[in-house]
Amino acid sequence: MDLKLVPPNFLVTTADKNKVVMVNKAYQAVAQEVMDNLESLKARSGSQFSQGRSPAPVTVQGRAKHWVLDVNKGGVDRIIVRRYVRGGLINRWLLGDLLWGVNRPIKELSVTESGRERQAPVPEILSLRLHRAWGPFWRADIIFKEIPETVDLYAVIMSLKKLTDQPRRFHEEKKKIIKAVAEAVRSLHQAGVWHQDMQLRNILIRKQADQVRAYTIDLDRSKFFEKLSFSQKVNNLVRLYRSIEKWGIGRGVIRISDRCRLLKEYFRDQEFTRQKRWVISNRCEFNLKLHKLWWSVSRMI
């Protein structure tokens, strides 16, 4: 097993042929305690970790299986536990949470930490546990510190819809959100991270008084580069735009002018020529047409 990718701020506390545990040195004691009790924590409420805001483990929506648990000690309030699952419907149906080797979770740890080191708005990882199921197949759990008081961008757009009868507030709110999202994606990219799944559910928004901040989460299969190319950046921006269209939630809320605003904010101190804008708009429209075709075909089968 290649543990070279384990970031220096993580300590490998168990490493035998069937089990590997690594914990964030900044939270070593509590992270180890969570790891040692993970199964019982997941299984039952009322444990020493679940006495806080939510008495029972809460599950959140996502591709994988998640648990949200209260910890309330050692600088950690709540944690999100994510069990890795296979991508793709057939693969997931056949293999569920069995991973081939351990590269995928270790890479997510490494990319997330590289991003954090360079001030990207990504979550903090508490620990990672890898368990051999049989032969080359492993199961993996990754544990994050919860970014408190956040909602995903999908839910934020849904709630914006309710403000359309108050035009002034609606526009002000929308502007702030677009600015925060552009800033988050930009910082992620400046830190050298290309997101593999840049979509509404992987952007979390935190509103505090008048301030809006966005975070980019879920760096599973994302990649780290010293510098992202223009094309990689555009790929992420186009993908984000497509996810708004895919769920159709942008109707009546998100306009072409909002896409322009996002791009302007994103490229604010870089050269953003008419040609670049043209390239991005074309890619957005072309990509969308292709996907619309695919969505209608997949609805028929």
Ligand SMILES: Nc1ncnc2c1ncn2[C@@H]1O[C@H](COP(=O)(O)OP(=O)(O)O)[C@@H](O)[C@H]1O
């Ligand atoms: N660090 C975190 N802080 C707060 N909420 C989180 C955090 N990580 C995940 N979540 C919540 O869990 C959901 C799914 O998590 P994610 O890591 O995107 O897994 P999936 O692979 O299922 O998409 C997110 O949309 C978000 O609501």
Ligand SMILES: [Mg+2]
């Ligand atoms: Mg996700």
